[in-house]
Amino acid sequence: xxxxxxxxxxxxxxxxxxxxxxxxxxxxxxxxxxxxxxxxxxxxxxxxxxxxxxxxxxxxxxxxxxxxxxxxxxxxxxxxxxxxxxxxxxxxxxxxxxxxxxxxxxxxxxxxxxxxxxxxxxxxxxxxxxxxxxxxxxxxxxxxxxxxxxxxxxxxxxxxxxxxxxxxxxxxxxxxxxxxxxxxxxxxxxxxxxxxxxxxxxxxxxxxxxxxxxxxxxxxxxxxxxxxxxxxxxxxxxxxxxxxxxxxxxxxxxxxxxxxxxxxxxxxxxxx
Amino acid sequence: xxxxxxxxxxxxxxxxxxxxxxxxxxxxxxxxxxxxxxxxxxxxxxxxxxxxxxxxxxxxxxxxxxxxxxxxxxxxxxxxxxxxxxxxxxxxxxxxxxxxxxxxxxxxxxxxxxxxxxxxxxxxxxxxxxxxxxxxxxxxxxxxxxxxxxxxxxxxxxxxxxxxxxxxxxxxxxxxxxxxxxxxxxxxxxxxxxxxxxxxxxxxxxxxxxxxxxxxxxxxxxxxxxxxxxxxxxxxxxxxxxxxxxxxxxxxxxxxxxxxxxxxxxxxxxxxxxxxxxxxxxxxxxxxxxxxxxxxxx
Numbered sequence: 236x237x238x239x240x241x242x243x244x245x246x247x248x249x250x251x252x253x254x255x256x257x258x259x260x261x262x263x264x265x266x267x268x269x270x271x272x273x274x275x276x277x278x279x280x281x282x283x284x285x286x287x288x289x290x291x292x293x294x295x296x297x298x299x300x301x302x303x304x305x306x307x308x309x310x311x312x313x314x315x316x317x318x319x320x321x322x323x324x325x326x327x328x329x330x331x332x333x334x335x336x337x338x339x340x341x342x343x344x345x346x347x348x349x350x351x352x353x354x355x356x357x358x359x360x361x362x363x364x365x366x367x368x369x370x371x372x373x374x375x376x377x378x379x380x381x382x383x384x385x386x387x388x389x390x391x392x393x394x395x396x397x398x399x400x401x402x403x404x405x406x407x408x409x410x411x412x413x414x415x416x417x418x419x420x421x422x423x424x425x426x427x428x429x430x431x432x433x434x435x436x437x438x439x440x441x442x443x444x445x446x447x448x449x450x451x452x453x454x455x456x457x458x459x460x461x462x463x464x465x466x467x468x469x470x471x472x473x474x475x476x477x478x479x480x481x482x483x484x485x486x487x488x489x490x491x492x493x494x495x496x497x498x499x500x501x502x503x504x505x506x507x
Numbered sequence: 508x509x510x511x512x513x514x515x516x517x518x519x520x521x522x523x524x525x526x527x528x529x530x531x532x533x534x535x536x537x538x539x540x541x542x543x544x545x546x547x548x549x550x551x552x553x554x555x556x557x558x559x560x561x562x563x564x565x566x567x568x569x570x571x572x573x574x575x576x577x578x579x580x581x582x583x584x585x586x587x588x589x590x591x592x593x594x595x596x597x598x599x600x601x602x603x604x605x606x607x608x609x610x611x612x613x614x615x616x617x618x619x620x621x622x623x624x625x626x627x628x629x630x631x632x633x634x635x636x637x638x639x640x641x642x643x644x645x646x647x648x649x650x651x652x653x654x655x656x657x658x659x660x661x662x663x664x665x666x667x668x669x670x671x672x673x674x675x676x677x678x679x680x681x682x683x684x685x686x687x688x689x690x691x692x693x694x695x696x697x698x699x700x701x702x703x704x705x706x707x708x709x710x711x712x713x714x715x716x717x718x719x720x721x722x723x724x725x726x727x728x729x730x731x732x733x734x735x736x737x738x739x740x741x742x743x744x745x746x747x748x749x750x751x752x753x754x755x756x757x758x759x760x761x762x763x764x765x766x767x768x769x770x771x772x773x774x775x776x777x778x779x780x781x782x783x784x785x786x787x788x789x790x791x792x793x794x795x796x797x798x799x800x801x802x803x804x805x
Contacts, residue, residue, distance in 0.1 A: 246606045253603065254620030257679070261623065263647065264635045275645075324532045333522035339529060346540040350740060350791055352764050353784040356550060356771050357543030360557075380535055410524040439628045441743040442764070446772060457630040461747050471638050471645065478631035485626045493619060496626075500684065501691035 261482065268476040275472050289476035298451050299480060302459035309374050309444075309455060310437035316379040317433040318426060324380070325388025326414050330400060340389070346382040355446055362447060373447045374455065378437060384429050391425040392418060428499025431492060435485060456481045547788075550781035557775050568782035578783075580758050581766045585739055587670060588677070588762060592738045596678045596685060597730060603682070604689030605719070618690065625683035633747030636676040637663065663749065666759040673760050677744055681737060685730050692726030693719070725802070732798040736791055740764055763787055 267275060268289055270282040294300050328340045358377055359368075367373035395418055403413045419426070444455045454462065460477050489496060515523070551568055555561040572578045607617060624632070640662035643649040649659050662672045696719065704714050742764035746752040754761025754769075763783060771780035 243609060247610055250603065250606045250610065250617055254617050257682070258620050258623055260632065260635050260639070260676075260679070261627070263639075264631075267638075320532055320535075323528055327525050327528040331521045331525035331528075332518070333525045336525065339533070342541075343532075343536060346536060348788075348792060348795060349540060349544050350784070350787060352740065352742075352767055353547045353781075353788050354540070354543045356777055356781055356784065357546040358539070359771075360546070360777075361538075361543065363557075377539055379539075380532055382536075382540075410528075414528075435626060439630075441628075441630060441746075442768070445746075446768075457628050457743070460628070460630045460634065461752070463634075469645075474634050475638070478628075478634045481628045481631040485628070486623070489619075489623065489626050493615075497618070497622070497687055500687050 261486075264475050264478050264482070267472055268479040270472050272470065272472055289472055290480070293473060293476050293480070297463075297477075298454065298459060299456075299477060301452050302454050302456045303480070305371065305374075305453060306438055306455040306457075308371060310434050313375050313378045313437045314430055314433040317381055317384050318430055320380040321384030321429065322388045322392075322419060322422070322426065323414065324385045325390075326392045326418055328385070329389045329392035330395070330397070330418070340385075343382050343385050347386070351377075351442065355443055358443070359446055368447060369449050369453055371453065374444050374453070377443060378433075378440075381433070384433070387425055387429055388422065391422040395421050424495075424498070427492075427495050431488070431496055431499055435488070438485065547781050547784055550777050551785045553778050553781075555777045557777060564778065568778040571779060572782055572786075577758055578766070581761050581763055584670060584754075584759070584761055585741075585763045588674060588741055589735055589738045591671065592674050592678055593731070593734055596681060596734055597727070599678070600682055600685035600689055600730070601723075604686045604693055605715075607686065607690055608693040618686070621686050622683035624680050627680065629680065629743035630747050632676055632680060633744050636672075637748045640672055664756060666756050669749070669756060669760045673745055673748055676748070677738070677741060680744075681734065685734065688726055688730055689723070692723045696722050728798060728801045732794060735794050739787070739790060739794075742768070 263280075266280060266282060269285040269287070271284065271286055271288060274282055274284075324343065328336055354377070362368045362373045362376070367376065399417060399421075400413055403417045408416070439457060440455070441457045441461075444458045445461065448454055448458060451459070451462065460481055463474055463477050550561075552563060552565060553561045554564045554567070603621060607614060607621075610617060638645065639647045641649070642661075643653050643659060646662075648662065652659060661668060663669050700718050700722075701714060704718055709717070739762075741762045745754055745760050745762055745765055746768070749755050749760055752765075754765045764787070767780050767783045767787070770776045770783060
């Protein structure tokens with residue numbers, strides 16, 4: 236047992252204070268969402284009479300419930316698609332030896348260099364000519380597969396022993412079955428990291444949904460939130476309620492999956 | 508087909524299956540990544556308002572941008588976000604991670620506090636901070652200032668204060684990610700190195716300079732690149748924190764991506780917008796190449 240050094244105590248105290256400062260904006264947001272309009276200009280922090288009235292108001296008198304549904308559908312479908320295709324591509328590139336495999340990998344990897352901002356105008360033109368503007372598919376189609384996920388999954392499948400796959404071949408399993416039943420269950424940590432990234436990425440995506448949607452009943456939560464300024468003017472307690480509704484799901488995901496998220500970030504960060 | 512396949516050699520079979528698995532992805536990546544990227548270059552050399560015919564105009568869009576003072580202001584803003592944001596975030600993140608690494612109890616909880624803002628939606632956080640910056644009696648910061656008898660500040664309403672005021676929540680939101688990366692880098696340094704240095708009589712400054720910082724270089728390079736790219740692509744926050752999504756006052760906070768958005772979807776000037784995306788692409792490419800060089804030198 237070491238003697239407690241004063242430097243460490245000061246360090247810890249500053250660290251704890253800094254941590255509280257970090258979550259203050261979130262606390263103020265949540266607390267204000269529970270205040271009634273008459274209370275928000277008062278400087279005391281906690282509401283005297285906490286109320287869920289703002290939540291009921293916003294969920295019944297705006298499109299918020301609908302935006303939530305749109306965001307959820309977009310994030311869920313994109314995540315499932317990314318998990319399936321990125322792991323299939325990553326598996327093929329890691330485990331099959333064929334001419335052209337290197338070219339395909341480098342080509343897919345090079346898409347990481349292309350910023351989304353450069354693609355949104357051509358996507359818009361494409362969506363317009365295909366009739367996908369202002370539709371759920373229009374929001375989703377650019378994110379069905381990702382270069383990042385292919386890279387991540389290929390790294391992980393490279394660690395799966397070939398003998399295992401060959402044994403499955405001798406047992407008479409088809410190639411897709413080997414991928415689906417033998418290889419995929421061995422990389423679940425990577426799958427869960429990729430699922431979290433894909434879901435959160437889609438949940439918070441803003442630029443493309445903002446461009447592609449025009450009808451309020453097809454907005455995602457971030458786009459809807461951006462449109463609130465017009466609807467509620469400067470009813471800050473309403474805007475804080477909307478912001479809370481947008482934030483609470485990601486906070487829940489974090490509380491449930493903190494370990495996976497942090498591991499996923501360090502994993503992809505250090506390998507990449 | 509299955510009888511034909513079963514007669515092939517194993518290597519041939521593998522190749523056939525590989526291309527079957529890759530067929531849909533290749534079509535997808537070609538249609539939704541490569542072709543649009545080529546189209547963006549071609550659009551940057553055209554004049555087009557989305558409805559009429561596309562005209563090839565050579566480098567006119569680029570010349571037009573070079574002659575536009577607002578574009579230079581936008582480019583200046585973008586690099587100001589980078590020049591202020593990058594050193595501040597990396598310094599803060601390193602100090603926090605360094606201290607966190609030494610904490611024995613409660614490290615998980617503390618890390619969670621720092622990480623939480625990273626998972627929030629930029630749109631929602633832009634509203635929260637916009638509210639903080641309001642004049643009294645609405646805004647929190649001005650409320651506090653008046654408690655201490657300090658003059659009210661315009662924050663988002665002043666051309667001088669607006670950009671730093673937008674940058675604060677940007678740094679705040681990204682800090683958790685950087686702390687987690689630094690912390691993983693610090694944990695990867697074997698304890699025995701520190702112990703050996705302590706036995707040799709090295710002080711904590713010396714250990715920091717000679718052991719910790721050099722061994723943390725990969726984390727620094729990685730964060731240098733990702734943070735730079737993040738700051739150069741700043742958009743969601745500025746669009747939602749400034750009045751009307753204009754990047755004001757007087758373009759004082761407008762970054763490149765917001766300018767692209769306005770050129771394309773407010774003025775329907777697809778050519779100039781695409782030329783700006785090409786410029787963004789070139790800047791980001793230069794940074795990525797820098798990363799490769801830095802990592803190869805190790």
